[in-house]
Amino acid sequence: MNDDQASAGLHAADEPVDVVREIAAADAATRRRQADVQIKNHVLIATTLGLVPLPVFDLALLVGNQVAIVHGLSRLYGVPFDQLRTRALIASLLAGSAPVLSVVSLSAGVKLMPGIGTLLGSGSVAVAGGAITYALGQVFQQHFAGGGNLFDVDLGAMRRRFTRTVKEGKAAAASAQADTAGTAGTAAGEP
DSSP, rough: OOOHEEEEEHHHHHHHHHHHHHHHHHHHHHHHHHHHEEEEEHHHHHHHHHHHHTTTHHHHHHHHHHHHHHHHHHTTTOOOOOHHHHHHHHHHHHHHHHHHHHHHHHHHHHTSTTHHHHHHHHHHHHHHHHHHHHHHHHHHHEEEETTTTTSSSSSSHHHHHHHHHHHHHHHHHHHHHHHHHHHHHHHOOOO
């Protein structure tokens, strides 16, 4: 066997490994796209729920939406889902992010004022709720994509990532809110 034959044999043996890597990379990219769609959909739902004029009821709906996003992502990544654990993790992330939580709470409280309070509070809750939902989706997606599950969470690291990602989420929520307004305007016959 000469060097060319040995080299050809080596490449032939590497081909299945390369194919497996390419398939795994394509599978990961497909899951990421599907996760992105799920996150975007839940952000749209969150911004819409934030417009509900009933204080406290809107927050309950937002929490349900946030549990639903984690459930959808866990199913996508084949991670066992536990609703109580998910609620506890979400509460821990929000409690560790007091500034974010205070904005949502104050905005929901403003809705108690008749008229202008409902208008101002609804917009604030919509954007803040969408931002939080986006951040939760992103941190759980990253955790699940890395092979994690609901019981091996490094809460400190996830909380830091969550706090950083909320800033990105504000832009995503504002965009979702604009998309929703544009869709509503088009449905109403506006140009």
